[in-house]
Amino acid sequence: MAQSLSTGSGVVLDLIRSGQATTRSDLLERLGWSRITLARRLEELLNASIIMSVGQLDSRGGRPPEKFAVKPDSGVLLALDIGGSHSMVAITDLVSTILSVDQADIGPSQGPAEIFEWAGQVFDHMLQRLGKTRDDVLAIGVGVPGPVDTATGRLASPQVDKQWDGVTVRDYFSSRYGHAVLAVDRDVNVMTLAEARRGGVGYQDIVGVKAGIGIGLGFVLDGAVYRGARGGAGDLSRPRIGGGRLQRLETVASGAVVRAELVARGYKVRTGADIVELAASGDHRTLALLEETGTSLGQTLADIVGLINPEAVIIGGSLAAAGEPFLTPIREAIYAGAREFATQDLVVEPSRLGAEAGLTGASLLAQDALFAPDRISRLTHSGATSLALASV
Amino acid sequence: MAQSLSTGSGVVLDLIRSGQATTRSDLLERLGWSRITLARRLEELLNASIIMSVGQLDSRGGRPPEKFAVKPDSGVLLALDIGGSHSMVAITDLVSTILSVDQADIGPSQGPAEIFEWAGQVFDHMLQRLGKTRDDVLAIGVGVPGPVDTATGRLASPQVDKQWDGVTVRDYFSSRYGHAVLAVDRDVNVMTLAEARRGGVGYQDIVGVKAGIGIGLGFVLDGAVYRGARGGAGDLSRPRIGGGRLQRLETVASGAVVRAELVARGYKVRTGADIVELAASGDHRTLALLEETGTSLGQTLADIVGLINPEAVIIGGSLAAAGEPFLTPIREAIYAGAREFATQDLVVEPSRLGAEAGLTGASLLAQDALFAPDRISRLTHSGATSLALASV
DNA sequence: AAGCTTTTGATTATTAGTATGCATAAACCG
DNA sequence: CGGTTTATGCATACTAATAATCAAAAGCTT
Numbered sequence: 001m002a003q004s005l006s007t008g009s010g011v012v013l014d015l016i017r018s019g020q021a022t023t024r025s026d027l028l029e030r031l032g033w034s035r036i037t038l039a040r041r042l043e044e045l046l047n048a049s050i051i052m053s054v055g056q057l058d059s060r061g062g063r064p065p066e067k068f069a070v071k072p073d074s075g076v077l078l079a080l081d082i083g084g085s086h087s088m089v090a091i092t093d094l095v096s097t098i099l100s101v102d103q104a105d106i107g108p109s110q111g112p113a114e115i116f117e118w119a120g121q122v123f124d125h126m127l128q129r130l131g132k133t134r135d136d137v138l139a140i141g142v143g144v145p146g147p148v149d150t151a152t153g154r155l156a157s158p159q160v161d162k163q164w165d166g167v168t169v170r171d172y173f174s175s176r177y178g179h180a181v182l183a184v185d186r187d188v189n190v191m192t193l194a195e196a197r198r199g200g201v202g203y204q205d206i207v208g209v210k211a212g213i214g215i216g217l218g219f220v221l222d223g224a225v226y227r228g229a230r231g232g233a234g235d236l237s238r239p240r241i242g243g244g245r246l247q248r249l250e251t252v253a254s255g256a257v258v259r260a261e262l263v264a265r266g267y268k269v270r271t272g273a274d275i276v277e278l279a280a281s282g283d284h285r286t287l288a289l290l291e292e293t294g295t296s297l298g299q300t301l302a303d304i305v306g307l308i309n310p311e312a313v314i315i316g317g318s319l320a321a322a323g324e325p326f327l328t329p330i331r332e333a334i335y336a337g338a339r340e341f342a343t344q345d346l347v348v349e350p351s352r353l354g355a356e357a358g359l360t361g362a363s364l365l366a367q368d369a370l371f372a373p374d375r376i377s378r379l380t381h382s383g384a385t386s387l388a389l390a391s392v
Numbered sequence: 393m394a395q396s397l398s399t400g401s402g403v404v405l406d407l408i409r410s411g412q413a414t415t416r417s418d419l420l421e422r423l424g425w426s427r428i429t430l431a432r433r434l435e436e437l438l439n440a441s442i443i444m445s446v447g448q449l450d451s452r453g454g455r456p457p458e459k460f461a462v463k464p465d466s467g468v469l470l471a472l473d474i475g476g477s478h479s480m481v482a483i484t485d486l487v488s489t490i491l492s493v494d495q496a497d498i499g500p501s502q503g504p505a506e507i508f509e510w511a512g513q514v515f516d517h518m519l520q521r522l523g524k525t526r527d528d529v530l531a532i533g534v535g536v537p538g539p540v541d542t543a544t545g546r547l548a549s550p551q552v553d554k555q556w557d558g559v560t561v562r563d564y565f566s567s568r569y570g571h572a573v574l575a576v577d578r579d580v581n582v583m584t585l586a587e588a589r590r591g592g593v594g595y596q597d598i599v600g601v602k603a604g605i606g607i608g609l610g611f612v613l614d615g616a617v618y619r620g621a622r623g624g625a626g627d628l629s630r631p632r633i634g635g636g637r638l639q640r641l642e643t644v645a646s647g648a649v650v651r652a653e654l655v656a657r658g659y660k661v662r663t664g665a666d667i668v669e670l671a672a673s674g675d676h677r678t679l680a681l682l683e684e685t686g687t688s689l690g691q692t693l694a695d696i697v698g699l700i701n702p703e704a705v706i707i708g709g710s711l712a713a714a715g716e717p718f719l720t721p722i723r724e725a726i727y728a729g730a731r732e733f734a735t736q737d738l739v740v741e742p743s744r745l746g747a748e749a750g751l752t753g754a755s756l757l758a759q760d761a762l763f764a765p766d767r768i769s770r771l772t773h774s775g776a777t778s779l780a781l782a783s784v
Numbered sequence: 785a786a787g788c789t790t791t792t793g794a795t796t797a798t799t800a801g802t803a804t805g806c807a808t809a810a811a812c813c814g
Numbered sequence: 815c816g817g818t819t820t821a822t823g824c825a826t827a828c829t830a831a832t833a834a835t836c837a838a839a840a841g842c843t844t
Contacts, residue, residue: 006398006399007398007830007831023791024791024792025790025791033831033832034831034832034833035792035793035832036793036794036831036832036833037830037831037832039792039793040830040831056840056841058841059789059790059791059840059841059842060789060790060791060841060842061788061789061790061841061842061843062788062789062790062791062840062841062842063789063790063791063792063839063840063841063842064790064791064840064841065790065791065792066791066792147733157733158733204621205620205621217699221613221614221618222613222614222616222618224614226613226614227701228597228700228701228702229596229597229701229702229703229737230701230733230736230737231701232698232701232733232734233699233700233701234699234701235698235699235701235731235733235734236698236699303695304699306624306627306628307609307625307626307627307628307696307699308620308625309619309620309621309622309623309624309625309626309627310620310621311621339627341539341549341550341622341624341627342624342627344622345621345622399800399801415821416821416822417820417821425801425802426801426802426803427802427822427823428801428802428803428823428824429800429801429802431822431823432800432801448810448811450811451810451811451812451819451820451821452811452812452819452820453811453812453813453818453819453820454809454810454811454812454818454819454820454821455809455810455811455812455819455820455821455822456810456811456820456821457820457821457822458821458822
């Protein structure tokens with residue numbers, strides 16, 4: 001039944017894709033296969049147009065090794081990042097380089113039908129501009145702001161908006177891209193995945209914070225996204241006052257709180273970007289509120305750093321764009337609050353990918369689903385000459 | 393180099409050992425191999441005396457399937473659980489059934505040489521009483537109350553006691569049991585592993601709390617022990633008073649705090665067991681202190697439950713023996729503090745294995761190291777007829 | 785240019801795993 | 815008690831992976 005095809009081409013692709021081994025020698029070293037078997041698998045992948053040779057590396061004394069990489073343009077990936085109040089879409093190549101982006105102030109409150117309809121239209125438009133068709137779409141990655149049962153791809157409850165409870169994302173894509181592979185995950189997980197893979201050298205254990213109007217947390221632990229028993233990991237609570245009732249951090253320190261304070265004082269603020277703009281203009285009240293929020297968040301993160309002992313804490317979300325006024329209090333609270341053991345070597349940095357972290361993560365998610373080792377092994381084994389024919 | 397022997401006997405053993413598949417049909421279903429290959433691998437394992445047939449299961453209409461299990465008595469495992477102030481040793485069979493236990497009020501403050509010397513002597517004595525020799529010892533599992541670099545087996549710093557910084561546990565065992573496989577991990581991890589595997593039906597995601605004189609936390613996430621970047625995961629902080637400095641939970645709510653309070657009031661208390669005894673005798677002050685401690689702990693755990701979204705929170709350590717007076721406030725604080733989403737289906741229970749959780753976990757750790765798939769595959773492949781000859 | 789090194793390709797014999805079919809074992813059912 | 819069902823064993827032909835070897839390619843050094 002399971003049949004994992006241990007010497008299948010999929011595991012070869014995985015090493016190439018992740019950059020762990022890109023030459024024949026490295027692959028042999030990593031896999032422990034015979035040269036002939038590896039040659040056959042590479043041939044399969046080349047035949048299927050999944051990988052290509054990207055020239056030679058520098059010689060190490062003898063004939064220089066040939067380097068392989070994923071062929072980026074034999075199809076495209078769609079990425080959709082649904083935020084609490086702002087959503088983005090992108091088309092990327094097969095190595096998750098963003099080719100085209102669009103966005104709108106649209107969120108879960110609009111209901112699934114409307115959002116997916118918007119995304120579908122933008123996708124169609126972008127495809128056309130890139131000279132691609134719906135058939136070129138090989139996989140779709142979606143980030144949603146709520147828990148997901150990744151096994152089934154159904155959204156769990158509670159979602160931010162009731163209309164989204166139990167939504168099956170596939171239903172909204174099957175008519176347009178019936179053949180494409182679909183992967184759905186929580187927005188914070190998706191963002192954190194992107195930072196773990198693309199930020200820095202690549203982290204095994206990181207905590208990703210999405211600080212926008214809402215606030216949430218994602219984990220990549222031991223190199224894999226951690227979701228918790230019911231997909232609900234990452235709920236933030238606030239430092240409690242004198243053992244009082246727990247409050248979600250969102251209700252005391254988040255973009256929503258800053259916004260409420262500012263609105264109460266007569267400012268016109270709707271999104272996280274509005275707050276960032278005010279901060280950038282040097283508005284004292286906004287800066288003070290950001291510092292306060294950052295400190296609260298940092299205190300909570302200090303506890304989490306002790307608990308999880310990650311390599312890095314990455315601050316993303318719209319508020320991260322405010323830069324040091326927001327980041328410094330976070331960093332200070334973490335370093336003040338956590339023990340030296342946990343903060344030694346700890347990296348606390350803003351998202352490298354910025355606003356596009358979610359899209360990159362969604363695309364990476366799509367990539368992972370498209371290039372799942374077993375899938376690729378079976379595909380090339382049956383002599384396929386293209387990923388597009390992938391009715392696997 | 394790596395050569396993972398995908399169709400090796402080790403993976404078969406893993407399924408049998410974990411109970412995921414114990415009959416030929418189940419194994420075939422799980423592995424997707426041909427019947428013949430599986431038969432060969434089972435033969436290898438039988439020849440090496442690693443597994444044995446344990447009779448037939450009930451028929452499902454036709455010939456009843458034969459059930460396989462690990463042969464428990466072809467060697468023994470040593471388990472050592474070093475607690476903050478109390479240590480235990482045990483000899484178990486190969487399925488981690490405890491055959492013999494001993495303990496002493498001895499802890500890290502005594503220094504590694506003394507503790508390992510004590511353990512070695514007790515092990516020798518126990519072995520003799522069981523009619524076994526040092527050569528029967530196939531693997532050793534050790535739990536220590538501090539971070540461990542599991543890759544190298546060296547203790548990281550800071551340990552509770554400076555003498556333990558950088559200790560290489562292997563050095564203390566190689567002379568007596570040079571041939572045995574050794575595995576070392578943090579005590580809370582070891583305890584949590586035991587609860588995940590042996591408590592309940594088997595959990596994928598659990599949080600284990602060791603509440604004794606000290607207090608610490610272990611994680612099993614996605615079925616594997618999570619240790620953090622530097623082996624330091626599980627550090628507990630306390631609910632903060634008005635955003636003040638972070639305090640380790642240990643300094644405000646732990647057996648140590650209860651003890652200090654009691655001692656200040658003229659009680660004679662040294663260990664967690666002493667506290668439990670006082671509580672059992674109905675001492676009001678002790679009960680009140682336990683309730684207070686339980687509430688603080690529970691509030692912290694509520695945050696963690698939201699963060700990690702585990703299936704279960706298991707309370708172990710010496711204070712857990714106090715039962716409901718300690719557990720009820722914990723449970724109440726968790727249910728009051730965490731959101732419904734996280735507490736729905738959440739199990740909050742005392743350790744099923746009680747004081748022996750650490751020993752069982754250490755033995756499981758030893759088991760895992762002894763039966764590591766690759767190791768077993770290589771071993772049986774070379775035609776070994778016994779685990780004892782395992783110079784692999 | 786000659787010799788060295790590393791990478792890659794190709795050949796052959798060998799070993800390991802699979803698919804298939806047939807036989808047998810051991811329960812159940814009516 | 816024969817028929818059915820599931821489990822297991824065995825034989826044969828076949829396919830896949832490996833090991834070992836030779837050869838060629840493509841750089842470097844002297």
